[in-house]
Structure formats: structure tokens, C-alpha cells
Amino acid sequence: MNATSRKARVLRSGLAVAAVLVVAACAGAPPETFDLAAASLPPAHKLRAQIAVREPIASLDLDSQRILVRTGPETVAYLAGAQWSDRLPALVQTRLVQTFQNARLLQSVARSGTGVAADYNLELDIRAFELDVGGAQANVDIAVKIVAAVSGRVVAARIFKTHVPAAGAGGREVSSALNAALSAVMAQIVAFTSTQI
Secondary structure (H helix, E strand, C coil): CCCCHHHHHHHHHHHHHHHHCCCCCCCCCCEEEEEECCCCCCCCCCCEEEEEEEECCEECCCCCCCCEEEEECCEEEEEEEEEEEECCHHHHHHHHHHHHHEEEEEEEEEECCCCCCCCEEEEEEEEEEEECCCCCCEEEEEEEEEEEECCCEEEEEEEEEEEEEECCHHHHHHHHHHHHHHHHHHHHHHHHHHHHH
């Protein structure tokens, strides 16, 4: 890469960061709200098991309605003028339950604490759910454990990671890329679960 190309790339990165973090001119304007969707999966061979999906754990910066932006290896900010429709862990829990339901894989699947006599608990840790400005991509990283409800034994565990290019730094483009990344991860979680119980 020649010096001119390098300068242009640095300038584009700087402009992208500025666009993401710019404060809205109307400080009192409410943020635009975005949702995440359940993944649509073809029906799978039904298993005779019931699962309770626990609300994922997440670091303080992710346990929020704010949309996280990584501006450097150790620096993060929030996307200006945009938010999720619910706290991220609660939203991911709801959409994963719906993804399992769409696959018609299990006898029953529900959120934990809803009275379902589960055979297994699905425990999740949201390790990353962010726009990486430098790479212009959405990163989703979720660790999953399948735990036997009666014994507390960990039946299986795996980390799922996906990166999806973001078409821009606005709320609509960022939320769309994160939604696509989450859909891919949820499909992988359902497939993984089907092979472990």
C-alpha cells in the first residue's frame, strides 16, 4: 500500500469514527429504536426435551439498551441517536427462545423462571456485541453452556463468533449488521444444541 492509499484509509477511518460518535444537533431528540429478529430455521427432527433459556450475562457496557461501538483495541463508545428496543441481554434471550420455537426442535422451550420443568438450562455469556469501527464490521461473540437441570452438570459448551460487514455507521446500518450476525450465531446455537441433548 502506497503512502497516498494509507492516508486515504486513515482519513476514511477517522471520518467513520466521527460519524458514529457525532452528537445529534437536536440534543433533546429521542434516539431511534431498533429491534433484533429471531432466526427463521427449517423444522428439525423433534427432540423429547425441554429447555429453559436463561437471560445472558454481559459486561456493564453491554447490559443496556445502548448500541456499543468499538473505536480501538481498548476503547468503546455508544452509537449516537440509536438504541435497542430492550436491554440487550433480555432481547437476545427472547429472540433465541423464538429461534428455537421456529425450528420446532424441542418439546418445550421458554425463558427460565416461567414455570417450565426444564431438562436442560441454556446459559449464555455475551462476550461481544458491537460495531468495530476500524474493521467496519459487526462482531457478535456468545459463549454457551448446556447444563443438566437436575444435576447441574455441564453437558456441552462452545463459543460462537460471527463477523458481518456494516454498510455504514448509522443506526440502521449498524443494527442491520448486528442483527445478521446474531441470526447466524443463533442458528449455530440451535444446531449445536440439537447434537448435544
